[in-house]
Amino acid sequence: MKIIAVTTWQLDLPLRRPYLLSGGRLKFESLDSTFVRVDTDAGVSGWGEGCPWGNNYLPAHGPGVRAGIATLAHKLLGQDPRSLDAINRTMDIALPGHLYVKSAIDVACWDILGKVTGMPLWRLLGGTVADPVAVNSSISTGTTDEMIALIRGEYSEGYRTHSAKVGGSDPITDIARIEAIELALKPDEKVTYDVNRAWLPGVAIQVLNNVSVRGWIEQPCETLQQCAQVARRVRQPIMLDECLHTFEDHLQAWRLDAFAGVKVKPNRVGGLTRARQIRDFGLSVGWQMHIEDVGGSALADTAAVHLASSTPAANRLASWLCQHHLAVDPVHGQGARNVVGFASPPTAPGLGVEPSLAALGAPVSVFR
Incomplete structure (x- = not known):
């Protein structure tokens, strides 16, 4: 072939x-x-x-x-x-x-x-069944009331894990926002506070040592070293995201002995081949992992859900679906979709998603 x-x-x-x-x-x-x-x-x-x-x-x-x-x-x-x-x-x-x-x-x-x-990809990637994967919402930065309203709306669609976008230069504002969100949560839901690199280490330490949360803190600072500095001075588990691109980045994160989890995004690390290598390394060192893609339609989401589904449940955290935020659906009805807070990978051979050429329009390029 x-x-x-x-x-x-x-x-x-x-x-x-x-x-x-x-x-x-x-x-x-x-x-x-x-x-x-x-x-x-x-x-x-x-x-x-x-x-x-x-x-x-x-x-x-x-x-x-x-x-x-x-x-x-x-x-x-x-x-x-x-x-x-x-x-x-x-x-x-x-x-x-x-x-x-x-x-x-x-x-x-x-x-x-x-x-x-x-065979479907989840089986090729090591799974034995098409295990449903919990999905998490993603809550845009806004006022406290706006963010809580978004969380309540996502809860009604089955989401029990949320990723709330926080961060800034004013520790008092973030402390108040995190405390208000925690008070508004129902007993069966939790929030990962995703800072997306917005805090300096000093700000992160001030905020995190003045709040109590039931979830994770994600990528508080720009660099791996800055995040490690924070992780050693706070009690919340720290998850890494944007500073991890290669297998070597993940190896360095493990050597720092400061982090309990990572996000594994096939689009960022080079595809499923490298994402599987990183996933397997995470299993060997006891990490918990959000396995999801950077962005895209249900096609990209589904590739990541195949890998997540094949990951042991103890190491698998919820996966985000970018499709939930899109105003269009170029692979209408196909692939892994949120069904009351869970998404299952297709059981058809391969990826299980076939875009229609009508939805895509004319090609940009053809290489033969």
Whole structure:
């Protein structure tokens, strides 16, 4: 089996409402997503999606996905997509770094492998059943009343875990906001307070030593070292996110012996091949993990849910679904969806999501 074509489509994914994070310094209204189809000489095709969360959240952006794929595509023609490690080595030689570019191609190759073996991705990734995965909401930065209202609305849709975006330079404001949210929670729900790098270490220590929470604190500061400084001086468990891109980053986080959990995002780390390696390392060191993608439609969400579903329940925290925030649904009704607070991966072979060409429109590029 050989790759004979790589085709890309660009799609704007407007959000249902503006979304603010990192203390309000980052605002997003639409996402730039790239859909990728890898075709083979056996008549089997695979799909992937690369969708950074805007242009200023991480060192990744939509046009960069497509430019990178243009660099990689001709190197992949003639390769066997089932040889996932070889595919990733080919991409690394052709384009060092730029992991977010490679993720959609990697997922598309996994989709092909699942289809030709007749197995869904959750089984190929180590699962024994299509285990439903708890899903968490994501609460945009706002006033305390606005954030509590959003939490109550998400609770009515089955969410019992929430990710509330806090952060800023005023510790008093964040202390008051966190305390009010905690008081408003029902007994069966909890919140991860996601700072998205907005605090300096001194601010983080002030805030966290003056509040009591039942959930996690996520990425309080910009760097791994700053987060470790905070983690050693507070009682809440600290989860890492934006400072983790490579396996080496995760290894360094473990060596610091300060963190209890991480987020594993296939789009950020290079696709399912590397995300699985990181997941397995997390299992070996006892981490708990949110396994979800950076952004995108239900196609990207579903790839991450396959990996989450195949992860032992003790190590698996809730997964976020970006689709919940979108005003459009380019893979209507397909893939992992929130059903009373849980999402199940498809049981069909491969990824289990096939975008319609009518929804995607004309391709941006075709490499043969």
